[in-house]
Amino acid sequence: MKIIPMTAEACLKRLEPADAEEMFWLTDVNRPYLRQWLPWLDMVREVKDTARFIALTIDQHHRRQGTHYGIWYNGRLAGTLGVHSIDWANRKTSIGYWLGAQFQGKGLMTQAVAAYLDHLVFGEWDLERVAIQAATGNHKSRAIPERLGFRLEGVLRSNEFLYDHYVDHAVYGMLAAEWRSRTSADESGSGT
Structure with a gap:
């Protein structure tokens, strides 16, 4: 079991398969x-259905197409994040994430995405590029890449059918x- 501290x-x-019940419960109460x-x-x-999804992520x-992690807060599953797939030829990927409403406002997702990028995307996998897409009206989700210094590269019109x-x-x-x-700038600025 791989754990990345935040x-x-x-x-x-x-x-992992043992997370299926808790992940389903979190999904269901936040439906x-x-x-x-x-x-x-x-x-x-x-x-x-959740167990099947976890089996697909395993x-x-x-x-070698990426991996999904649960975000754990005080011993409870708060949400998930992972890559959609990895384009090894071009060393790039895109990530997606979600967080239960009861865990919002704690900085968890910003910290989780930063840790995921540090340890996996730009760490272990040594990729060149990562993208994050969010519906233009989903301000909470868009705030994550904005806080982390991602560049807004454009808008894809009618990109996803939502029910x-x-x-x-x-x-x-x-x-x-x-x-x-x-x-590097964050680390050098923290001591001054």
């Missing part, structure tokens, strides 16, 4: 909240050198 109260832990922006809620009706990891309508997506990008420069 804070004294929070860490990232690679999703109306998550439905505003995530198109897959209707496909998750039972614990076995297979994804074994095929009964299309939404535009803002596309943010970060290059490895930009991330390393940002984190």
